[in-house]
Amino acid sequence: MATLYALVALFGALTLLNLLLTFGVIRRLRTRPANTIVSTPGFLTPGSLIGDFTAHDRDGRAVSRTELSGRTLIGFFSPGCDACRDRLPDFVSAAGVFGRERSLAIVMSDALSASDYLPSLTPVARVVLDEPDGPLISAFAITAFPSFFVVGPDARIVAGGVALDDLPIAAVA
CATH class of the missing domain: 3.40.30.10 (Glutaredoxin)
Incomplete structure (x- = not known):
């Protein structure tokens, strides 16, 4: 029975840690400026000079x-x-x-x-x-x-x- 309580407590602690990390990520995303441009990987962005070829x-x-x-x-x-x-x-x-x-x-x-x-x-x-x-x-x-x-x-x-x-x-x- 003590093992069961220990597993429940461990599961609860991991769930709480996951929840705290998720809130941290959300908070960080909210502080990011709304007009931040994220470039698409694999492409030169508009205005870029293409390489010589x-x-x-x-x-x-x-x-x-x-x-x-x-x-x-x-x-x-x-x-x-x-x-x-x-x-x-x-x-x-x-x-x-x-x-x-x-x-x-x-x-x-x-x-x-x-x-x-x-x-x-x-x-x-x-x-x-x-x-x-x-x-x-x-x-x-x-x-x-x-x-x-x-x-x-x-x-x-x-x-x-x-x-x-x-x-x-x-x-x-």
Whole structure:
């Protein structure tokens, strides 16, 4: 019987400790300023200058940060990514608004693995195949797929996100 009382007391003490820690976290969150911006991991934030890069698209043309003109739509895809497949039609539609010269699709893979994406992307965007530590993946600090950006003519991020709804597609200038 004494063991039962000891277990009940121990359980009660642990519950009380958990409750105190929870109240401490809530109190700490309440003291945090309401306008604190929390950045999304895996994305450069708006206003960030993209890193310098040089690559070649599937047509053999050079692609670099200095060649971006006007607002450019950029999408990052990875083979085997279900979310990438789901958002591919939206990117194709948006690229139609931007135009092929101002749309860039980066597929993290070789040509064989990217074959599911190429028929849809090639007509509407310049396509670059990149490695996990390749120049474009590094320049945009990509850690999540899919990732989408609108880049301004000054090579700064205008908007970014995991869905095209996060981007100002209608504000093509």
